[in-house]
Amino acid sequence: MLKDKQIIHIDQDAFFVSVELLKNSSLAGKPVIIGGTSDRGVVASCSYEARKFGIHSAMPSRMARQLCPHAIFIRGNMEEYSKYSHIVTDILQEKVPVLEKASIDEHYIDMTGMDRFYGCMKFAHELRLHVMKETGLPLSFGLSVNKTVSKIATNECKPNGERQVPLDEVQPFLNPLSIKKIPGLGQATYIKLSEMGVRFIYTLSQIPQEQLFKVLGNNGTSLWQKAHGIDNSPVLPYREQKSIGTQSTFETDSIDTHTIKQLITSMVTDLCFQLRAQRKLTACITITIRYSNFETHTQQAKIPYTTLDSFLISKAKELFDKLYNRRMLLRLVGVKLSQLVSGHEQISLYSASEEQYKLYQAMDRIRNRFGEKAVKLASTINIKL
Structure with missing residues (x-):
């Protein structure tokens, strides 16, 4: 059963590339690839301009260079990226009641109950502007009833966007999306579901939970819940x-x-x-x-x-x-x-x-x-x- 919580998911857009743009503004609008510069290296991150050529994280650098010969390769500086990650976390911790740092460039915020005092969408919008002003880094956020839906909402409005999915809009929002949009759904599971004719979340949501469990085990149960917008996992405070x-x-x-x-x-x-x-x-x-x-x-x-x-x-x-x-x-x-x-x-x-x-x-x-x-x-x- 869906619970009407107020969960914000914040994601720093193309984080490594954004940090490089702070140091070198001439890279703006260009296909930039962060990662190994040799043919044996891999892509750690890439700009949205590079993604238009089919480049993505974990792709071999050699293949990325073939797809986009004029791309700008930068080895990157993990120490610099970590520094900015800590800066963003420190800013958010000062502003929100419950913050979870999910990864180097992702955070969850639980604003449940705060909408009585301050509109959560308005708060999230102003928080996003504040972080961008303080750091110079672009970011996007999704606001919805749980971590899964808010994360999908963020991914649907990137780059540099905002998206709210209220309780009564969760299923209509999810239904037309590819099952690839579900967090945690790996390539092997995607192939297996595709072979079953399941390519969209709506189709996945129509399969009985028991059948998905028989095919995919506990992962099938989890996917059934996510297809219905159900996710009861709490936002875990970063200090813990x-x-x-x-x-x-x-x-x-x-x-x-x-x-x-x-x-x-x-x-x-x-x-x-x-x-x-x-x-x-x-x-x-x-x-x-x-x-x-x-x-x-x-x-x-x-x-x-x-x-x-x-x-x-x-x-x-x-x-x-x-x-x-x-x-x-x-x-x-x-x-x-x-x-x-x-x-x-x-x-x-x-x-x-x-x-x-x-x-x-x-x-x-x-x-x-x-x-x-x-x-x-x-x-x-x-x-x-």
């Missing part, structure tokens, strides 16, 4: 976003920094695997040390959104070196990754090679099949502390 971490207390207090750094490497590698399995990115790393006298100290750093092992290992060791400066025995070390958001690694925006990232992916596949401890870096084997 979980962190993941681990720590180790040594059997014997130690000053063997070489071995301790090997342990930190192992910890970071395990945490990165967990993040990638959850399709999360981190924007903050914290190192904790505890001396033999039980004094505990921490050091943290904000970082570009990532799950890249080599980058986080290097940052973790750097923080450890800053922390450990007393040459006293240590009894514990810990690593925590926080400020988590949904997203995928943009490998083309880091200095790591494609081969290095493929190695991480191969290691992940082995871990997924044989267990988290099935494969490790050679330097982290047989650590004894």
Whole structure:
């Protein structure tokens, strides 16, 4: 059953490209591609002008260059994009009652009940203008009864648009849209539904829920609900976003920094695997040390959104070196990754090679099949502390 909530979905239009336009206005109106510049690279993001040529995220750069030979390729700067993502989040947190950061460039806002004091559409419109004025970045929003419908509404009014879908208009709004518009519907599911003759949300909504469950399992039930505009998932406050971490207390207090750094490497590698399995990115790393006298100290750093092992290992060791400066025995070390958001690694925006990232992916596949401890870096084997 549909509930009449007031949920705003905000999406920063072609975010990476928009940040580049702030630095170089001459790129406006041109087909711009962010990502790997070599033939072996991939597209991380592209301007709407580039999308007219059929270019999209995750497409091989070689194919993108064939589709649009005059496109402007920019390697990109994940640190800069992360900075602007934090700026937008900070602005929104000051203005709204409940904010969820869904990804590096997406937010949900729950304004339920606030329409009695202030029109939610008017508020969302003024909020959008305020963020654009403060940051110079374009964005779009959808306002509707839940996260699914508001997200679809945003996608239908992009770029630089606004769309409200009231409760009584939800089904008429959804019916004529392609099932591709449903968030979370992957290519394999699209092909299977297409083979059944299901290409539009209206057709999907007419299939009995039990039949969809037989064909697609729990995913079928979820799609049936979304086709009817049903989504009871709450907007989760950003301040409650979980962190993941681990720590180790040594059997014997130690000053063997070489071995301790090997342990930190192992910890970071395990945490990165967990993040990638959850399709999360981190924007903050914290190192904790505890001396033999039980004094505990921490050091943290904000970082570009990532799950890249080599980058986080290097940052973790750097923080450890800053922390450990007393040459006293240590009894514990810990690593925590926080400020988590949904997203995928943009490998083309880091200095790591494609081969290095493929190695991480191969290691992940082995871990997924044989267990988290099935494969490790050679330097982290047989650590004894």
